Amino acid sequence: xxxxxxxxxxxxxxxxxxxxxxxxxxxxxxxxxxxxxxxxxxxxxxxxxxxxxxxxxxxxxxxxxxxxxxxxxxxxxxxxxxxxxxxxxxxxxxxxxxxxxxxxxxxxxxxxxxxxxxxxxxxxxxxxxxxxxxxxxxxxxxxxxxxxxxxxxxxxxxxxxxxxxxxxxxxxxxxxxxxxxxxxxxxxxxxxxxxxxxxxxxxxxxxxxxxxxxxxxxxxxxxxxxxxxxxxxxxxxxxxxxxxxxxxxxxxxxxxxxx
Numbered sequence: 001x002x003x004x005x006x007x008x009x010x011x012x013x014x015x016x017x018x019x020x021x022x023x024x025x026x027x028x029x030x031x032x033x034x035x036x037x038x039x040x041x042x043x044x045x046x047x048x049x050x051x052x053x054x055x056x057x058x059x060x061x062x063x064x065x066x067x068x069x070x071x072x073x074x075x076x077x078x079x080x081x082x083x084x085x086x087x088x089x090x091x092x093x094x095x096x097x098x099x100x101x102x103x104x105x106x107x108x109x110x111x112x113x114x115x116x117x118x119x120x121x122x123x124x125x126x127x128x129x130x131x132x133x134x135x136x137x138x139x140x141x142x143x144x145x146x147x148x149x150x151x152x153x154x155x156x157x158x159x160x161x162x163x164x165x166x167x168x169x170x171x172x173x174x175x176x177x178x179x180x181x182x183x184x185x186x187x188x189x190x191x192x193x194x195x196x197x198x199x200x201x202x203x204x205x206x207x208x209x210x211x212x213x214x215x216x217x218x219x220x221x222x223x224x225x226x227x228x229x230x231x232x233x234x235x236x237x238x239x240x241x242x243x244x245x246x247x248x249x250x251x252x253x254x255x256x257x258x259x
Contacts, residue, residue: 003257004194005030005037006185006218009051009067011204011226012247013039016152019058020225022248027060029254037066038192042144042178042208044071044117044159045092068188070143070178071095071117075102076187077177078141082112087141088133090126090162091117095143108133116166116174117143118159127166134170144178146208179208185216200257202247206233210240219258223247 007013013023030037039062041051048067055062071091075098078085086105089096095117096106114130134140140163147160163174178184189199196217203209204226213220222233222240230243241258244250250257 001198003035003255004192004199005035005202005254006040006188006192006199006213007037007202007247008204008209008226009039009041009055010043010150012202012223013060014055014058015225016150017054017058019060020246020248022246022251024059026247026251026254027062029251033254035254036192036194038188039067040069040179040184040188041067042070042146043149044069044074044095044143044178045119046094047097048072050094068184068191069094069098070184071098073184073187074115074117074141074143074177075099075104077183078102078104078113078115085112087111087113087115088130088138089115089117090119090122090130091115091143092119094118110136111138113141114138114166115141115143116159116163118149120156122157122162127162131166131169134166134172140166140170140172140174142174142176144208145176145180146178180211180215182212182216185212185218189216200241204228206236206238206240210236211238213240214238221250221257 048064051067071094079102084103088108088111142163145160146158148155149158200219201213202221206228210220220240221242
């Protein structure tokens with residue numbers, strides 16, 4: 001059986017702006033063995049083109065079509081729910097571009113949806129407008145539930161934290177599209193043309209990556225180069241299929257990652 005690989009980006013392939021040692025060799029081996037792979041990220045700020053350029057700066061060559069973001073998954077979901085709809089968006093180019101590409105109109109007048117994504121400049125004015133639109137009947141969608149994101153100075157408030165603010169103000173819960181929602185995994189599988197029984201998910205977080213893989217019926221590998229540690233992984237009521245120090249431990253074993 002040939003495996004297909006889904007893998008998280010931050011904490012698995014790169015750490016801040018640095019390559020996790022051995023990742024370039026790992027990807028070279030996947031290509032040599034003609035193994036299909038997709039890099040997944042809950043970050044909705046960037047387009048696949050932006051992320052390709054970011055990875056290229058670290059020395060990794062990953063084509064645009066091999067990158068799947070929560071913004072793309074959100075656009076795909078909304079297109080399936082209400083084709084040609086409208087949305088008020090709080091987010092960056094990754095999200096607005098994805099929605100434009102599926103034919104959505106972005107507006108702050110009577111939109112079908114309020115779509116909340118990641119941005120480094122959350123505006124109180126925009127959040128207030130989102131609250132009022134949700135109160136007026138717009139459906140509330142958020143790209144991902146991550147409450148914080150990393151930066152060199154420490155944690156940053158992320159989509160999940162701002163979604164909680166809007167939820168508290170309106171009484172309406174958002175529908176989260178990104179990990180750990182299996183919806184994002186299934187859309188990634190469709191994009192890859194793969195099936196769950198021979199696809200694995202590699203991630204650095206138990207609460208998003210491993211949970212998403214598990215709920216989508218995939219085998220999972222937790223790597224210890226990011227958020228979760230062996231100690232924190234033990235606190236969860238579910239287990240990954242394997243725990244590895246780094247994705248580089250799979251070099252020489254990509255055809256048979258589980259022995």
